[in-house]
Amino acid sequence: EAQVTQNPRYLITVTGKKLTVTCSQNMNHEYMSWYRQDPGLGLRQIYYSMNVEVTDKGDVPEGYKVSRKEKRNFPLILESPSPNQTSLYFCASSLGGASYNEQFFGPGTRLTVL
Amino acid sequence: AQRVTQPEKLLSVFKGAPVELKCNYSYSGSPELFWYVQYSRQRLQLLLRHISRESIKGFTADLNKGETSFHLKKPFAQEEDSAMYYCALSRYNQGGKLIFGQGTELSVKP
Numbered sequence: 001e002a003q004v005t006q007n008p009r010y011l012i013t014v015t016g017k018k019l020t021v022t023c024s025q026n027m028n029h030e031y032m033s034w035y036r037q038d039p040g041l042g043l044r045q046i047y048y049s050m051n052v053e054v055t056d057k058g059d060v061p062e063g064y065k066v067s068r069k070e071k072r073n074f075p076l077i078l079e080s081p082s083p084n085q086t087s088l089y090f091c092a093s094s095l096g097g098a099s100y101n102e103q104f105f106g107p108g109t110r111l112t113v114l
Numbered sequence: 115a116q117r118v119t120q121p122e123k124l125l126s127v128f129k130g131a132p133v134e135l136k137c138n139y140s141y142s143g144s145p146e147l148f149w150y151v152q153y154s155r156q157r158l159q160l161l162l163r164h165i166s167r168e169s170i171k172g173f174t175a176d177l178n179k180g181e182t183s184f185h186l187k188k189p190f191a192q193e194e195d196s197a198m199y200y201c202a203l204s205r206y207n208q209g210g211k212l213i214f215g216q217g218t219e220l221s222v223k224p
Contacts, residue, residue: 083145
């Protein structure tokens, strides 16, 4: 089944403890992106990647890192999580870039930073 | 700066009533606009995009460049339309950034 998967789906951690949220797609998509969803703010783009080894900042990149070593994977790394990064995170992918192309979303990862 | 505004957090209508979810944007270039929908316990998914000029599940949206709007409309709401709706903007032929509005929760009552 063509899909975007994220792991873990739920995570509770403490301030400063490095964590990685994985994202994988099996559709051979070039474009991948990370968003966070917060009440009243909608979805805000954190980072995106147009292809392998090509990444760029979205609107809220502070405190996050990403890498794109393989086409199918786009992990989100929080080197030193803080409580203001408590949020619902979505990964998405599409055939080409964000314009024209339908974004396929993962199920979301709910992160709580204590 | 690019921005997408959905002024209503919650829109509540009765079944069979017309629905209009508002979306306004600010962008000086040529925008690509989308509506995404998230039904309860489902993933966010594309509903429609302005470039396709299509009607999906009875919904339509027209890009009005003069008013910088992309309102989503349906003449007769159904209970299964209850969901969270997001308007999104991308810059024409510049593939990276996708900007979402704050979202509008549509509740269709029987």
